[in-house]
Amino acid sequence: MENLIAILEKVSDPRQAWKIKHKLSDILLICLFAVTCNANSALEIYDFAVSRKQWLNTILSLENGIPSRLTFARVLQLISPKAFAVAFTQIMASVESISKGRIVAIDGKAIAGTYHNEGRKGLVYMVGAWCNENKLSLAQVKTHDKSNEITAIPELLDLLDLKGAVITMDAMGCQKDIVKKIVKEKKADYLIGLKGNQGTMYQEFMEYAQSTIQEPRGKDEYEIYRTMEKSHGRIEERNYYLFRNLEWFSDKKEWLGLSGLLLTESRRTDVKSGKKAEAEIRLYITSMKGTIEEIAQASRSHWGIENNLHWVLDVGFREDQWQTRMNIEAANLSQLRRLSANLLKLESDYNASIQRKRYRCSLDPDYMDKVLFNPCLFS
Numbered sequence: 001m002e003n004l005i006a007i008l009e010k011v012s013d014p015r016q017a018w019k020i021k022h023k024l025s026d027i028l029l030i031c032l033f034a035v036t037c038n039a040n041s042a043l044e045i046y047d048f049a050v051s052r053k054q055w056l057n058t059i060l061s062l063e064n065g066i067p068s069r070l071t072f073a074r075v076l077q078l079i080s081p082k083a084f085a086v087a088f089t090q091i092m093a094s095v096e097s098i099s100k101g102r103i104v105a106i107d108g109k110a111i112a113g114t115y116h117n118e119g120r121k122g123l124v125y126m127v128g129a130w131c132n133e134n135k136l137s138l139a140q141v142k143t144h145d146k147s148n149e150i151t152a153i154p155e156l157l158d159l160l161d162l163k164g165a166v167i168t169m170d171a172m173g174c175q176k177d178i179v180k181k182i183v184k185e186k187k188a189d190y191l192i193g194l195k196g197n198q199g200t201m202y203q204e205f206m207e208y209a210q211s212t213i214q215e216p217r218g219k220d221e222y223e224i225y226r227t228m229e230k231s232h233g234r235i236e237e238r239n240y241y242l243f244r245n246l247e248w249f250s251d252k253k254e255w256l257g258l259s260g261l262l263l264t265e266s267r268r269t270d271v272k273s274g275k276k277a278e279a280e281i282r283l284y285i286t287s288m289k290g291t292i293e294e295i296a297q298a299s300r301s302h303w304g305i306e307n308n309l310h311w312v313l314d315v316g317f318r319e320d321q322w323q324t325r326m327n328i329e330a331a332n333l334s335q336l337r338r339l340s341a342n343l344l345k346l347e348s349d350y351n352a353s354i355q356r357k358r359y360r361c362s363l364d365p366d367y368m369d370k371v372l373f374n375p376c377l378f379s
Contacts, residue, residue, distance in 0.1 A: 001059060001373065005029065007090045014078040021064045027075050029060065030067070035333070036340040036371060038362040040318060042073035042329070048362075055365065073329070081142040081331040082155075088335055089139040089159040092342065103132040103298050104188075105168045105305040106156060108149045111319060111330050124327050126334050127152040129160060130305035135345055137309055137338040142331040153178055162188040166288060168302035171195035174285070176254055183257040183287055190257070191298045194283040201251070205283055208248075209263045213241060221245065223292045239265040240296040257287030262295055312341055316354030347371045 008025040015024075033056075034048035046069040049056060053066055067075075108127045127149050128140035139159045143152040149172045157167075157178075167182050171193040182190045196202050212218040225240040243261040246252055262284040269276045288295050313319040317337045344357045347370055352360070361368040 003094060004091065007087050007094075010090075011083050011087050012080065014080070015075070022062070022067045022071065024075065024079075026060045026062065027067055027072065028079075030056065031072065031076070031336055032339060032343075033368075033372060035317075035336045036343055036358065036361055037368060038358045041333075042076055043069055045072050076329040076332045078328070079332050081328060081335065084332055084335050085139060085141050085159060088339055091339065092136065092138050093161065095136065095342075095346070102134075103166045103168060103301045104138065104160070104162060105130045105132060105302045106153060106173060107170060107302075107305045107310075108143070108152075108172070109310050109313070111334055124330050124334075125149065125152075126331065127156055128305070128309065128338065129156055130309050132301040132304045135304070135308050136342050140335065140338060142334075149173075150175060150178075154181055157181055157186055160186075162186040164188065166191060166298050168298055169193065170302075171197055174198055176256075179258075179287075180256045189287045189289075191262070191284050191286040191288060191295065191302070194285050202283065204249070205261055205285075206263075209241060209243060209261060209283070212243065213263075225292045225296050227296075233270065235269045237267050237269070238296075240292060240299070241265070242292045242295060255285065258285055259289060260286045260295065262286060262299060264296070264299055309338070309341070312354050313337055316341065316358065343371050343374065346374050 005025050008028045009023075011024060011028065013020070013024040030049050031045050033052075034045040037048055037052075039045045039048045046067075049066045049072075053062075056062060056066070106127065106129050108125045111124045111126065125143045125148070126140045127143055129138040130136075131138050139156055141152050141155045141159070143149060153169070153173050154177070162182070163186065165186075165188045167186075167188050168191045169178075174192045174194055174197065179190060179192070182188050194202050194205060209222075212221045221243060223242045223244075225242075227238045227240075229236050229238075241263040243263075244259065246258060246261060249258075252258055264282045264284070265279050267276060267279045282299075284299055286295060286298075288298065313334075317340075319334065319337060340358075341354060344354050344361075347357065349370075350357060350360065350367070357371070361371055
């Protein structure tokens, strides 16, 4: 707890000094505790604090009592999301279970509850980094527009120690400057989706890959890896084609570290009806030097951020249902939800959904202590 408080004390306090009655770190800790215990708004955070006042007094120095409902709301509306993002990253950097050589997925998520703010222009996006191996959120930054993910990604990369990692992204991150930052500054590798946003590059690579696969004499130009999985009444077949010789590509030197092109072809078959869906084809560029199996696994792992983080935020925390006209508050609450999700996932003895774990925390003080004071949290 001392380490957690020390990190939160570094967050810049935007309040007027002569009005301050409660330490910022205490307010932020109460917010984190409350969100973990099923609170979803500033008002519910206040209700949690009032009901757990006696317990809070044993771990925090609440000399002036419990902060008011308006104090919680004002703090969440004033704290810089960037400053909070730095604190979040420092907290997660202390977690012992985060390992080197990992696959880190970067993707954006809209907070649907801000949709009504100034029309769609007010919609808040959070661009986050997700560690596939331990299913934990590593960091996130706020952006006002999906197109601004391009500028948010470098900010997110700056927050993380990524040496030896593999960074996966969709086509939004397919930018020469981002690739350069990953390879040169962060000493990491990349696997990035390629679509039509790169002009003729996508068309050139797609034509090259498909014509090479169809040409009988082209088998020496690529490696192939096949998988088949059966689940939920469907059979999914995947073919991975890896092309390592890209010297023919005239702009290759502009894409730092570029060493391979991956084409994935997936097709689903309904077991009951036998009906096959149309094949879905994706392209990726990569700097990875590993085997085709490792590169294929990295491409599959990217979707973990959708299935294991974004889904948890929508279902376990009902993030998209909570509307607020305060975009900064929405971003800071999103930071708290992601940190809370990490705490709940690190507690592995109770095999239940995040939603049930939050509910149990709200009912069972002993279980709440187990989640909040997990010994593996800090090294």
